[in-house]
Amino acid sequence: MIHKHAFEAMDRTFKDILKSVSLFGGKVVVFGGDFRKILLVVTNGSRHQIVNASLSSSYIWKYCKVLKLTKNMRLTLGSKDPNIEEIRLFAEWLLKIGERKLGGPNHGEVQIDIPHDILIKDSVDSTSALIEFVYPSILQNYKKKDFFQERVILAPKNEVVQEINDILLARFPGEHKEYLSSDSIDKSESVNEDFDPSLYLPDVLNGLKFSGCPNHQLILKVGVPIMLLRNIDQKNGLCNGTRLIVKSLGNRVIEVEVVLGSEIGKRHAIHRVTLNPTDKKFPFKFSRRRFPLSVCFSMTINKSQGQSLSRVGLFLRYPVFSHGQLYVELSSVTSRRGLKLLILDDERNTYDKTTNVVYKEIFLNL
Template structure:
């Protein structure tokens, strides 16, 4: 069900039907009896018809007339593109950032081996140069290179101040980009409209796939025109 602007019982019913369709899809109730392999009919209004450039079509649907509307209060609050993987998220975010007006500002992290690793027998720190650490992309950790513009939506990747609603997953809108702090306005959660200043912080990834501990000092945010489905559930 395609949700359209407006209010009233029609919109409520559309939302209810769409939510039920998603639940039935997740619980395997669509497509008839099956052993895990089924053909499911997707409603036409959920499909991207433009096969030549589907991402651009999706962007235009979710963020209509972006350049005219992005400064409007609340424009981002009910809009986000959900994607299955971080690779797709990065592709969509990069395309939207290029479309966005204004100059971009680049922030590079400072990465280093966590000092306790030096105590491990057989650990050769020389194998992990700054270039190697900079190239690591880990879920829930800001990338080494963070590129932003004033006015874009970003998401917190760490709990900063739970009491005031600044938690992992909180969405914000960039107000200004300084050398040492980022000023942003909260656009989701319990503290919408509040303005905050974000510093760089040291983040130690907890991903077990990384066989050693290192620290990345970076602003704890990521661009979030698009986000992963898992992240949106938080």
């Protein structure tokens, strides 16, 4: 997901430092990644622009030697009751999805059939059935230390993620605490004579929703799983995407405990930070001071990339819309038995087909 320009800039820097015309100054550089997964996010970018921004479209790529892994270690090591044949077939199915080998020829999008044994078929209350699969008996189990470690509900869009989080937060025991952001126009706008700050009162700013920036309101309860939205202290594991559990709710700080990674079990105090959205659709600079946290019973597919999860529920009220999203959803689970999909059609009925998006030209140079 890194732009090719970053690698090309590194190449030029190494050549300057080492006074060499060889690629990266003659140093050996190892790249790691999977082009089946989600590519670099280019804001409002076309399919061509996204593919062109990838490393495989750089002049560097022709000098690379591709080494392909042959064993799905996530499935092999993650399954508690390994069935070699089941693992092999599931791994092959995942690769076919990632490489657009299911559903027949297409130009990027194609409808594929999903096996019935991994579908949620409850037509009466399908959302509750999905929640019960991922978080069984949550009111009895939420105090267990490892309950939220490797289970999550994924969805392509924030709208669905927010809905699932609201449902589970309402079911969660205990009193909630509400935190509101402090929103203001950036001071640099004061030098702009054409800008009238009186048009943007606090109530207006509070209602703004920006890509990559949390909303004005945050509601939490003790014991709820949350996600960190900014890098705060990388040395101690407080990075963007780190999953945490709320331990206490203060007025100025929130005490949390890390539930995944090398720093698991460590407690930290999270304070408010100033966030500056970079969304270009608003004609002014804006600051939002807020706790960089969000509830994460559910999260978007993009946020889940790279994680290994033992219990995954995929809520596809809306189909995936970008290259590799379906592959990332399905390949994050450590066993077939820990996976369920809830697919809804236009009339909100359960369905057994979904859209797979793959830009096949990304594989041409591999």
